[in-house]
Amino acid sequence: MQFLDKSKELNKNPLLKKLILFLVLTLLLYLGLDIVLHQHQIGLTLTTASNTIIGNEEEFLDPILFDTLLECTHSNILSSMITLMLLALILIRLNPSSKQYLIHFSFITAILSHVALLLTFSYSLFITLWIGFFILWHLLAFIMGLSIMWRLR
């Protein structure tokens, strides 16, 4: 974790600066594509997500299997925890007095989105919450990424 090493001043180390910049750019690209992928797989509007998760008798759509939902959550937890950890660590490294609430909100909304996705199988009310938390944690991660790039300029 070179990001934690305070002895390496970024201004004196252009390579490390570039590495961080490209890493953050890749993570931002990942965040954008993750939204597109979930829009395609589950749907990010109430109607499309309900049709995928609960199914729709009128349109002959079967509900999603719980195994599939659990597998999706399992892989989403891994990717979100690594993405948010990297972004948060870089942000703290660049600005040690970063506002705590951005870090708290991004992690909490990500955790709640995973819990809500699992609960959608039993309670359809959680579909709206999942969509909200999912978009929110991506948005907060995006803000962290943009904030890092602003400080690297």
Next chain:
Amino acid sequence: MNKLYNIVIRYFLLMLLMLLITGVWMLLLHTSLSIESFTDYYVQKSIFGLLEVVTPHLFAMGTVIFILTHFLSLKNKNSSFESKTTLILFSLMLISNLSMFFISETMAWLVWIKIISTFLFLIFSLFIMWRVVNRQY
């Protein structure tokens, strides 16, 4: 060390706990809590079916163990106990993943290797997570 690093580490550990819980949940769903169904699950899978499970797990578990155990190295003084625990965790992960290739109808007893190594992996992961939480940086 900045207090914010501790916050990030704690959130990481919480999400890791969720990852372990969903992983165990999936394993129990697939195997229905019986040794016969556990064995059948692996015996019925083709070599490519097993590869589909093992390949992402090797990458993900290797990366996560590295991240988790490197938190122990943020402090200069590491006990040999912690080094050994890290080595054991990596070994258990490899045994747990690779043992499923050898489970067959004639060697069904190997399923015990898979179950025990997975169980020990969980115990050691929780132990290291507890050490990281209680560590003063």
